[in-house]
Amino acid sequence: METRELTCVVCPAGCKITVTLEDGKVTDVKGQTCPRGKTYAQNEVTHPVRTLTTTVLLENAAAGTKTLPVKTNKPLSKELLFAAMDELAGFAVKAPVTVGTVLLKDFMEPGVDLVACKTVH
Numbered sequence: 001m002e003t004r005e006l007t008c009v010v011c012p013a014g015c016k017i018t019v020t021l022e023d024g025k026v027t028d029v030k031g032q033t034c035p036r037g038k039t040y041a042q043n044e045v046t047h048p049v050r051t052l053t054t055t056v057l058l059e060n061a062a063a064g065t066k067t068l069p070v071k072t073n074k075p076l077s078k079e080l081l082f083a084a085m086d087e088l089a090g091f092a093v094k095a096p097v098t099v100g101t102v103l104l105k106d107f108m109e110p111g112v113d114l115v116a117c118k119t120v121h
């Protein structure tokens with residue numbers, strides 16, 4: 001039997017959650033004060049994910065802006081985050097670009113797209 005102590009990050013309350021695992025399977029979750037915390041804790045110990053937010057190079061912008069804020073439209077497996085940043089190291093977008101535009105479809109995982117977070121002319 002193994003126990004993991006977590007702080008729920010789903011809302012600002014930051015509940016302290018204890019997850020019990022046996023043979024890698026969750027057998028008990030305690031400390032959460034709502035169902036979202038239980039789901040978060042179960043996922044965090046079995047398949048942690050994070051939304052990637054970063055910036056990429058921007059070319060051709062009228063105002064001379066050199067970077068564009070981007071994010072994934074769904075959380076990526078946490079284990080892929082460093083590889084994702086490596087993938088984006090040389091990636092550049094040409095202005096104009098509109099907020100919400102899919103820049104890279106199925107980025108790192110099927111169904112996870114990289115999208116623009118800002119409109120730049």
Ligand code: SF4
Pocket residue numbers: 008009010011012013014015031032033034035036037038
């Ligand atoms: S368990 Fe619920 S109330 Fe507590 S931090 Fe998580 S989301 Fe917020």
